[in-house]
Amino acid sequence: MVSDSAYKDLSKPNKKLFKEVLKLYDSKMYKKAFKVAEKITATQPNHSETLAMKALILNTVGRKNEAMKIINLAIMANLGSYTSWNIKGMIERTAKNFESAKQCFSRSAQIENDNQKNFKDLILLELQERDYAGANVSITKLMQKQARNKVYATLYFLINHLNGNYEIAEDFIEQNRDFLMSKMERVEKNEFYLYEATLYRDHGKYDQAIKVLNENRVEIFDKIARNELLAELYIKSGKTGKAIASYEIILDKNPSSTKHYYNLFEAHGIDVNNLDDADREKIIEILNEKIEKHSKLLFLKRFLLNFLNKEEDFRVHFEKYCRHFLTKGIPSLVNDIENTIKTDELKMKVVKETFEKYLESMQKDLTIDGEEQDPMQETFLLFYLAQIRHIEGDYINALELIKECIEQTPTFVEAFQFKAKVLVSLGCSQEAEEAYIEAHSLDTADRFLNAELASYTLKTGKYEEANEIMKRWSLDQSSDKLNTFDLQNAWYEVESGNSHYKYGRHLQAYQMFNYIQKHIVTMHKDMYDLHFYTVRKFNLRTYLNVRSMQDNIRRNIHIKNGMVGYIRIINKFYKKAEHGTDEEKKEFTQWLEDEEAKHAETEPDGWDEYSEPHDPLGAIPDPTGVISLKTIFDSGVAKHMADKCQEFLSYNSNSLELLYYSIPWLLRAKKYTAAISNLKALIEKDPESPRTIYAAVKFRAYFSEEVSGSLKPKQKENIDKAVEEIFGAEEIEAFLIKNTIEKYPNCLNAARYYLKGLQKHLGKVLSKEEFGGVLNTFTQAKEEATLKCSVMPQIEEVKKLISYAPQEAKDELINAADEVYYNFKATLLKEQQE
Amino acid sequence: MEAKEDQIQETPEVKDNGEGEQDEESKKEKVIEVTAEESAKYYDAVKSREEVKHTNKDLKVDFRQLTEHNVGSLKVLLDRTLPVSYRTDFYNKLVSYQRYSKLAYFKDILIGAITCKSDKQKIEKDDEEKHEGVYIMTITVFPKYRRYGIASKLLEEAIKDCCTEWEYIFLDVQENNVSALEFYKKHGFEVSHKRVDYYTNIEPSDSYFLYKKISSE
Structure with a gap:
């Protein structure tokens, strides 16, 4: 921490005092240490290392703000002080500012490059900040000092691996194998060989990796991990026969892993994203074989449903599958197959027909296929059928069916849960919460029910x-x-x-x-x-x-x-x-x-060593978030938000919401290239949505004459090009109308984005009459809703729409909307209230 | 399919609107002389109809104890099947005597239940001392699951559990509830006497007091 150079500029008596400061600090007498340090600064106020020590003492007793101020003075007093940079690093580290801490240690390492402790601290921070190139330099330094340290050696090849220097890591392991593997436990050997294979795999040396795994098969006792790795390597190196054999071993041990089935199919040369009839047959053959072997495994039977595309095959298989769920009374049938049938009309039809056939037969004489069944199967069939209706968007019938189901068996928890779901789809969150409270009261010990109830309660x-x-x-x-x-x-x-x-x-x-x-x-x-x-x-x-x-x-x-x-x-x-x-x-x-001011943090003022409080409530810095909010607004909200959006988008490049919301922030932060590329991505991924159109309008409208005037020629050129690509020769308003209300005449959402665009970005307000025309959409949609509820708009949506109406018409419109909505709800829920 | 009227109406035995115990004095006043012989005669004459046909299907129910977590399900069952609605403290009490209640679950869903409490009753009206036993408060099954012998199973399960500890199991049946009387007769219950104006909130208000010796000694 403190190097000898710290004494260099001190007067003789101060040298003695400085030694005392260090001694007192080590024996944790912080108050005394600080007082002695003050004696030094009284005569030599600009002595960097003494200032640094003062900062360190204050930091240790929890006075972080003061510490930070003084350490900066220390640095300013002598930019070349090893001690001051090192201590600043320590202070930044306790504040968990790892990036700045790393820079400080890096500075001190440049000043004195033979301090091991400093390098160790530095490597840790470099790993933390994923700075592998930096870590590489530091570990090399450490290795020069102490080559025979196992931790350093391990870090050496690991860091080279992470840094992409595979060759160096591999050579190092090869040359130092005896040293690395001396006194190695069984578990460590297992880990070591598997790691070595991973290293070769990452380098693309598949044969070499396979060799490691095969030569050390006895030592590697984690057979599943070995086989998984082997299979992957075989596929990558084109040895499909061997890959198949490995996957067979894995699937014997774990026959319900979707991932490995897909891998197995791939090993068989099947492109699962593009199946032809021969592929399907092959898959069906493989799966049937497995089903025979693991006859009790429901997963396999369900998995097979994905690949059956002939109506009769699917029907036969599904009927068998469904009967099992009915006899056992498993509520998850529809949930499990939802993804399979949702996008496949044929399968949807077969599933629905099967349920309807069984239900009719149960209602007639409690039989299915001529055999008598227990009466609960009827309840379950109603439940399944209601779920199918819900998937189809027929919420009203779904609600009817689920009510009947509950009438028969009023203690069926899942039925209440589902009823709540239907009610949410119908826009009745209050009633949904009530249904969920009923579900919860039936079984108050269930974790899932408790958590879901919380979520429904929040909705209201x-x-x-x-x-x-x-x-x-x-x-x-x-x-x-x-x-x-x-x-x-x-x-x-x-x-x-x-x-x-x-x-x-x-x-x-x-x-x-x-x-x-x-x-x-x-x-x-x-x-x-x-x-x-x-x-x-x-x-x-x-x-x-x-x-x-x-x-x-x-x-x-x-x-x-x-x-x-x-x-x-x-x-x-x-x-x-x-x-x-x-x-x-x-x-x-x-x-x-x-x-x-209300939530400002207070710092401790004692001289005892300070550690973060264990009380979880006390551990939240800035509990209400106001301090961070103020910082964001004080230091430039646009840049902060634009950076955050881009950071998240780099992990979620397919997220439509993030793309949509990021554009305005990027514009405000003047990051025009990123804004253009996000807008284009949004248009590419979601071209039909009125929201996308609105985003484009908003983008174009942003470049008012004033904004355009301040652009550099290159920027202007790029933006003009983007606008031309998106809008063609069309005027902005015509573009908006054409792609929203004209394209989707009965869609509330389209109407909302149309009005929003018109009012907020084109500066126009519709008259009461014009607005009434748009609002008719709502009434019309509502009328259709009584037939089929999938178009049922929610009242919040309608109110959002009305918020764009001329001021004097708002109340009237809201009343009208409320009336339509509550009438509808009353008819819908009448039975329930009775 | 059997005709509907052949179904056992496992109508519940309702007592004093949820108040587990009744004031001794008021009870005494209410009992009007109806001889034991008269009662026995009526009980014998309960029309012994054809053996009720159960379906061939056997519902494999499992029995669970009443706990604070599933009492909500029991409440739904009683609310839906009984003519009276019990107050919350009735359910609180039930949970505290949970050991005597059995819930029947089929496919993990509650379909029927028997609720009991330990009690002291005079078996014969003239008995000098009261006998300790288990009093059946309610026994009921959702309509959809009747005719499968669930109530019998529940009764048997309760008896099985209580017979090591108690000598008697007893209950009251509303006077006009023929199918319930028949049900208990089939399970070996005997009639003791009629209690006039036993029920306060439902008509008819008279009950027959039935009992069965269950101690295994």
Whole structure:
């Protein structure tokens, strides 16, 4: 930490004092140490190392802000001080600013390049920040000092592997095999060979990898891992016969792995994305063979359904499959096959006919195919059939069927759950919640029911009740309130955030979405302890897996949805801060300041060693998120959001929401090239949607004369080119009309985007009469809805539409919409209320 | 298919609107003299109809204990099948005597239940001392699952569990509930006496008090 050069500039008495500071610091007498250091600075106020020590002491007792200020003074006092850079690194590390810490250690390493401890610290940070090139330099330095250190040696080939220097890693292992494998336990040997094969695989040397696995087959006791790797290598090296044999071994041990079946098909030379009749026959043959072998495995029978495309074959097989579910009473039948039948009209037809046939027969005389059945099969058939109707979008009939099903067997939990789902589809979230409460009351011990109930409760805006339910899973049972952050439950935070958003509680919504962003950071920070640990314990492949999981966390569906929510809520704040009236703007700034003052953190003022509190509530820095919100707005919200969007998109390039929401932020951040490419991606992936059209209109309208005037010629050229590609010669308004209301005359969504585009970006407002015409769509859709509910619009959607109406007509329109909606709901739910 | 009227109407034995125990004094006042002989005569004369035809299908039910987590299901069952609605404290009490109640599940779904409590009753009206036993409060099955012998199974299961500890099992049946009387007669219950105005909220209000010796000694 402190090098000898620290004493260089000190006067004689101060040298003595500096020694004392170090001694006192080591014996944890921080207050005294600080006082002695102050004596030095009284005479030599610009002595860098003493300042650094003061900062270190303050950091240790938890006064982080002061520490940060003083360490910066120390650095300024002597930019070439090893000690000051090293201590700054330590302070940044305790604050978990790994990137800055890394830079500090890197600086100190440049100043004195023979300090092992410094390099060790540095490597850890480089691994944490995925800076493998840097880690490579550092580990080489360490190896020069201490080549016979096993941890260093392991890190050496691992880092070279991660850095893509396969050749070096392979040679190193080859040359140092005896040293590396000396005193190796059985478990470590197993791991080592599997890792070595992975290394060769990543390098593309498949034969070499196969050789490692085959030569050491005795030592590798993890047979499944070995076979999986082998099979993969055989396929990659074109040895399909051997690949098939390996997959057969794996599938014998684990006959319900979809992934391995697809691999096996591939090994048989079948392109699963493009099946011809011969392929299907081959697959059916393979699967039938397996079914014979594992006759009790339902998975295989279901899997086979995917590949049967002749009506009769499918029917015969499905009837058998279905009968099994009926006799056993398994509720998941339709859920399990939903993906298979949803997109396949023929299969859908057969499934529906089978259910209807059985139901008719059960209702007549309690038999199926002439055999008497237990009466519950009728209940299940109603349940299955209701689900089919729901998939078809026929919600009204689905509701009728499920009501009948519940009438027969009123303790059938899944039926209530499904009823809630149908009611949500019908836009009746209140009633859905009631149905779900009934389901829950039947079995209050079920985890899934509890969690789902929480989600339904949120849909009606009762977040306190939802928190009460979720409290069961909280680690922190002492507090009255649920600590959502501590729960680390992304789906719940998303649902909760969306609920707050919907009911206008914007700060709470922001808090929830901000928690998810924080979780990502926390997970990344937690990884810090893992690098050396896994190397020491020799869990090399696990390390690689955890690392890749960590890197891909943003692909997780809930984390991604959390990001969408995050953007939407920042949009709301942005609207207030940038486009609001002067009063609104002032109010927003004032609100941020007030909230910040309310939640400002206080630092400890004692002299005891400080560690992060274990109390989970205390561990949330900035619990309400206001401080971070203020920072975002103070330091340039557009750039922050544009970067975040692009970061998430790099993991979720297919997410339509992220593409759509990213464009305005990229424009505001003046990242025009990225905005154009995202808009083009959106158009390519979702060309028919009115939302895409709206995004294009918004993009074009953004470049007003004023904005265009400030563009560089190259930028202007690119934008003009993009506009021409998307709009052709069409005028913006004509383009909007043609692709929204003209194209989808009965679609509320199209009408909404049309009005939004017209009003917000083209500066036009429809008159009351014109607007009434658009609103007719709603009434018309509603009339159709009584026949088939798939077009049933939700009242929230209608109200959103009305928000674009001229001010004087709004109330009238809302009343009219409410009336249509509640009349409809009353007819729909009449029976239920009786 | 058998005609509908042949189904056992496993109508429940309802007692005092959910209040588990009744005030002794008020009970005494209500009992009006109807001789044991008269009752026995009526019970014997309960029309012994043809043996009720069950279907051939045997529903393999499993029995579970009542817990605070499944009491909601029981409530739905009683609400849907019985003419009265019980108060919450009735269910709370049931959970506390959970050991005497049996829930019948078929394919993991509740279809019937018997609820009992330990009690003391005079078997004969003139008995000097009360006998300890198990009192059946309700026994019921969803209409869809009747004619499969579920109620019999429930009764047998309750007896099996109680016979090691208790001497008697008893209950009251509403006077006009012929099929229930028949059901208990078939299971070896004997009539003790008639209790006039036993029920407070339903008509007819008289009940027959039935009992069966179950102790295995």
